Amino acid sequence: MSKITGCYRNASTGCGVDANMKIEIWSDVACPWCYIGKRRLETALAQFPHRDSVDIQWKSYQLDPSVPEHYDGTELDYLSKRKGMAPEQVKQMFAHVTETAKGEGLDYHFDKVVVANSFTAHRLIHLAGTHDKQDVAKEKLLSDHFEHGKDIGSREYLTELGAALELPASEVQELFTTDKFTEEVNLDINEARAIGVTGVPFFVIDRKYGISGAQPAELFSQALNQAWQEANPLIPVGASDAEACGPDGCAV
Known part of the structure; x- marks a missing residue:
């Protein structure tokens, strides 16, 4: 867990933490560790007593922008041809990631994964965010990509997903006829570079703490509690010399 310089600014409080805790997550739909990291964060949040005060924002990132729309x-x-990895090494990596994912309740099938460019899928996530459905869109895209072999770059699939999310059909179609949300995706990617993100998933809590990778849920819990305590310190009330008990006994 590392410190992030700078701060998060909002209209009411200026430079500082928001009234709620804010977690920004840079992630790619085509990243298997991003789905695992999502589950581990969710495990930590389920045990976090202030879960209702946590706002999550998904940020776009592309591991390989050069991937064609359809590969x-x-x-x-x-991975073996375009990335220069030995096939046996790739198979071992698949086995390791699949087993790790299983431990988080995920059922990966790398033999069914459809290699596709994720840029339009990121634009769909931004669209879903304008309708308060960003997290469910991210979840569905990750699951469909790694567990169900869906083509996340396909216009047909993304249109069906938009309908399943009950997004306005006309707004979904704009993703294929205009450059809507292209700027937002690029801004996310450029912002990642600016704060030093070199891999995903990357989690930023209140623009103060950065967590790189799919860390164990215990580390997320530690970071959540530490960030919350720093943002909401206890304020002593009353006289400090009032009667009380301590390790050496009680005041007489």
Whole structure:
């Protein structure tokens, strides 16, 4: 867990933490560790007593912007040919990630993964955010990509997803006929570079603490509690010399 310089500014409080705790998450739909990290954060949040005061914002990131809209080949082909990884090394990586995902209740099938460019999917997440459905859109995209072999770059799939999320059909179609939300996606990616993000998932709590990678839920819990205590310190009330008990006994 590292410190992030700068601060989060809002209209009411200026430079400082918001009334709620804010967690920004840079993540790519095509990143298997991002889904695992999402689950681990959710595990920590389920145990966090101030969960209702936590706002989560998903930020766009692309591990490989050069991926074509449709890639003719498997995930194994893509990583071994385009990334120069030995096929056996890729298979071992798949096995390790699949087993780790299983521990978080996720059922990965790398043999079914459709390699596709995630840029339009990120634009859909931004659209969903304007209708308070950003997290459910992110969840569905990750699950469909890694567990169900859906083509996240397909216009047909993204249109169906928009309908399932009950997003206005006309706004979903704008993703394919205009550059709507393109600027927002690029701003997220540029902001990641500016704060030093070199890999995802990357979590930023109240623009103060940065957590890199799919860390264990225990570390997320530690960070959440520490950030909350720093943002909401106890304020002593009354005289400090009032009668009380301590390790050496009670005041007489």
